[in-house]
Amino acid sequence: MLDPTSFRRLLNRALFFPVLLLLTLAAILFYQIGDLLDAAYWVEHTDVVITQARVTRRVAETMPGYQRLFFLTGDPQYREKFNLARSEFSKQIQKLKDDVKDNKGQKQSVVAWENEFHRYLEIAESEMAAFVEGKDYLTWVRRGEDEQAMEALRSHAERFVATEAGYSTTRSAKARHSGQAVRLSVLVLALIFGTILGFAIRKQLLDLGQTYVVALKEVQTQSQEIEQQSKHIRELNTGLEERIRQRTTELEASNRELEAFSYSVSHDLRAPLRSIDGMSLALLEDYEAALDDDGKKFLQRLRANSQQMATLIDSLLELSRLTRAEMRREPVNMTALADEIVAEIQARQPERKVALDMQEVPDTVGDKRLLRVALENLLSNAWKYTAKQPEAQIVFSASEQEGKTVYAVKDNGAGFDMAFYNKLFGAFQRLHSVNEFEGTGIGLATVQRIIRRHGGQIWAEGEPGKGATFFFTLS
Amino acid sequence: MPGLVCRSLKTVAELEKTMILLVEDNPDHELLTVRAMKKNGIAEGLVVARDGAEALDYLFGTGSYEGRDTKEQPQVILLDLQLPKIGGLEVLKRLRADERTKLLPVVILTSSDEESDLLEGYALGSNSYIRKPVEFEHFIEATRQLGLYWLVLNEAPPLSRGKEV
Numbered sequence: 117m118l119d120p121t122s123f124r125r126l127l128n129r130a131l132f133f134p135v136l137l138l139l140t141l142a143a144i145l146f147y148q149i150g151d152l153l154d155a156a157y158w159v160e161h162t163d164v165v166i167t168q169a170r171v172t173r174r175v176a177e178t179m180p181g182y183q184r185l186f187f188l189t190g191d192p193q194y195r196e197k198f199n200l201a202r203s204e205f206s207k208q209i210q211k212l213k214d215d216v217k218d219n220k221g222q223k224q225s226v227v228a229w230e231n232e233f234h235r236y237l238e239i240a241e242s243e244m245a246a247f248v249e250g251k252d253y254l255t256w257v258r259r260g261e262d263e264q265a266m267e268a269l270r271s272h273a274e275r276f277v278a279t280e281a282g283y284s285t286t287r288s289a290k291a292r293h294s295g296q297a298v299r300l301s302v303l304v305l306a307l308i309f310g311t312i313l314g315f316a317i318r319k320q321l322l323d324l325g326q327t328y329v330v331a332l333k334e335v336q337t338q339s340q341e342i343e344q345q346s347k348h349i350r351e352l353n354t355g356l357e358e359r360i361r362q363r364t365t366e367l368e369a370s371n372r373e374l375e376a377f378s379y380s381v382s383h384d385l386r387a388p389l390r391s392i393d394g395m396s397l398a399l400l401e402d403y404e405a406a407l408d409d410d411g412k413k414f415l416q417r418l419r420a421n422s423q424q425m426a427t428l429i430d431s432l433l434e435l436s437r438l439t440r441a442e443m444r445r446e447p448v449n450m451t452a453l454a455d456e457i458v459a460e461i462q463a464r465q466p467e468r469k470v471a472l473d474m475q476e477v478p479d480t481v482g483d484k485r486l487l488r489v490a491l492e493n494l495l496s497n498a499w500k501y502t503a504k505q506p507e508a509q510i511v512f513s514a515s516e517q518e519g520k521t522v523y524a525v526k527d528n529g530a531g532f533d534m535a536f537y538n539k540l541f542g543a544f545q546r547l548h549s550v551n552e553f554e555g556t557g558i559g560l561a562t563v564q565r566i567i568r569r570h571g572g573q574i575w576a577e578g579e580p581g582k583g584a585t586f587f588f589t590l591s
Numbered sequence: 592m593p594g595l596v597c598r599s600l601k602t603v604a605e606l607e608k609t610m611i612l613l614v615e616d617n618p619d620h621e622l623l624t625v626r627a628m629k630k631n632g633i634a635e636g637l638v639v640a641r642d643g644a645e646a647l648d649y650l651f652g653t654g655s656y657e658g659r660d661t662k663e664q665p666q667v668i669l670l671d672l673q674l675p676k677i678g679g680l681e682v683l684k685r686l687r688a689d690e691r692t693k694l695l696p697v698v699i700l701t702s703s704d705e706e707s708d709l710l711e712g713y714a715l716g717s718n719s720y721i722r723k724p725v726e727f728e729h730f731i732e733a734t735r736q737l738g739l740y741w742l743v744l745n746e747a748p749p750l751s752r753g754k755e756v
Contacts, residue, residue, distance in 0.1 A: 397728065419726075
């Protein structure tokens with residue numbers, strides 16, 4: 117995979133490499149063009165030197181003319197012109213010397229040239245001095261020594277120019293070659309560098325492309341995996357929904373069955389009980405004379421039992437109804453509800469003296485009807501199990517534990533043994549005999565169901581003879 | 592003390608004509624109900640149908656009651672819900688659908704106190720709903736009050752008075 121850092125490095129390389137390549141190209145061309153310019157300079161320089169040599173030679177050549185004119189006319193102006201030419205020559209020869217100072221051979225040639233001039237000058241000066249003094253200058257002239265020196269100078273000059281001209285040809289050729297070399301270099305280097313650059317860029321692009329192809333493949337693989345996973349999840353979901361539907365159907369079916377069952381319990385179990393009770397009463401009433409006291413007692417026990425069973429059935433039905441009934445959530449004022457229930461309980465047994473401590477407790481949200489049943493059971497239990505306590509006390513309170521409201525119904529009645537705690541909330545489980553305290557053993561089971569349906573919890577603490585406390589939370 | 596008799600109370604002659612149709616399949620319950628009625632003196636003119644079909648035959652003069660004068664209709668029907676063949680609620684529905692019987696007072700008398708039965712019973716036009724108590728003294732008392740109310744205090748719809756209409 118290509119991370120941003122290595123991508124930046126790649127980009128830098130892509131920039132740096134061409135720049136380096138072009139710089140190299142430029143350096144090579146720069147060098148070659150310098151060479152070319154140099155060659156061109158030397159060609160031009162040769163021309164300058166040749167011209168200078170010619171000018172110098174011509175100046176020297178004018179001097180014998182002035183010399184002869186002076187001899188002929190004796191006019192000092194020619195002597196003057198001769199002197200001027202002489203200083204002009206010195207100037208020009210110096211210039212020429214400067215021009216060829218780098219070329220040893222030519223410089224020597226110029227020095228030889230100058231020597232010949234001095235030789236001529238010496239002779240010419242001597243002749244002219246003899247002329248002025250009126251001595252025999254003609255013999256000297258006839259000897260032609262000055263003429264020879266001048267001729268030597270001329271031949272030196274010609275050789276010099278010829279040499280220089282030879283240089284010119286060589287240098288021109290060199291310049292031409294240089295120019296061709298530059299053109300060729302540009303072509304070849306441009307071709308080579310272009311190719312290198314092209315290949316380098318091609319390679320980098322290919323590498324990059326390769327990297328992206330790999331990355332793309334990876335992404336494709338991943339997206340395929342994700343697609344497969346989500347498909348799998350969808351399938352799971354569908355399966356789950358299907359299962360939920362199935363379970364719901366099953367649950368609904370079992371709920372219907374349960375309803376049918378309790379309906380049938382309600383009707384079919386009660387019907388024979390009615391008969392038993394009715395017949396027993398008929399016996400008691402219509403055959404009173406034929407029955408002794410024991411007989412009557414048995415019949416009465418029969419009736420009491422059938423009635424007890426009817427109560428049990430009713431409690432059971434009530435329990436199943438509470439479990440099935442739909443929850444209607446609404447705000448419930450628990451304080452008011454408890455007060456109401458206690459007032460009703462008290463009204464049923466106004467003769468009992470119970471110290472009631474009904475505290476202010478937080479409101480809740482829940483099914484008021486169900487909560488009423490639960491609270492009624494708990495408060496009735498407290499009421500019932502304190503019946504044998506001369507100073508009965510019942511406390512309804514609430515506290516805050518771990519952010520939850522915990523309601524508590526506390527009494528100082530019969531209590532229970534914690535050893536039997538696991539039987540406390542079971543249906544038809546009783547911790548006291550009917551003789552002690554009447555009841556069906558369904559009350560706490562009912563309470564537990566109601567609390568659980570509210571998402572709450574119920575638990576209890578108790579001690580035989582000291583009382584019990586029931587705690588519960590509501591979600 | 593004729594002066595003290597309430598205006599709505601029926602004469603003895605009328606009372607003799609009155610009929611109760613008891614629809615009850617359980618013979619034990621029938622026995623006990625009849626006994627309770629006897630104790631309260633309202634067993635005269637009691638007709639018992641053992642299932643829903645028989646009840647309808649009686650009321651519409653069909654089947655084994657072919658030819659019965661259907662102008663003579665009971666003053667009150669005590670209807671059990673759990674009945675073989677045709678259930679109590681179905682009987683009620685058919686009663687209410689028929690011109691001849693749609694106004695007849697019907698008291699549902701059953702062991703069930705299921706909310707759904709109560710609701711449906713009233714929805715179908717039941718006039719009263721009584722749950723049979725297990726304790727027989729209570730039942731005798733209920734029967735007494737039933738007789739007093741439906742046979743004596745209550746003014747039946749004109750139809751059940753037969754020819755007087």
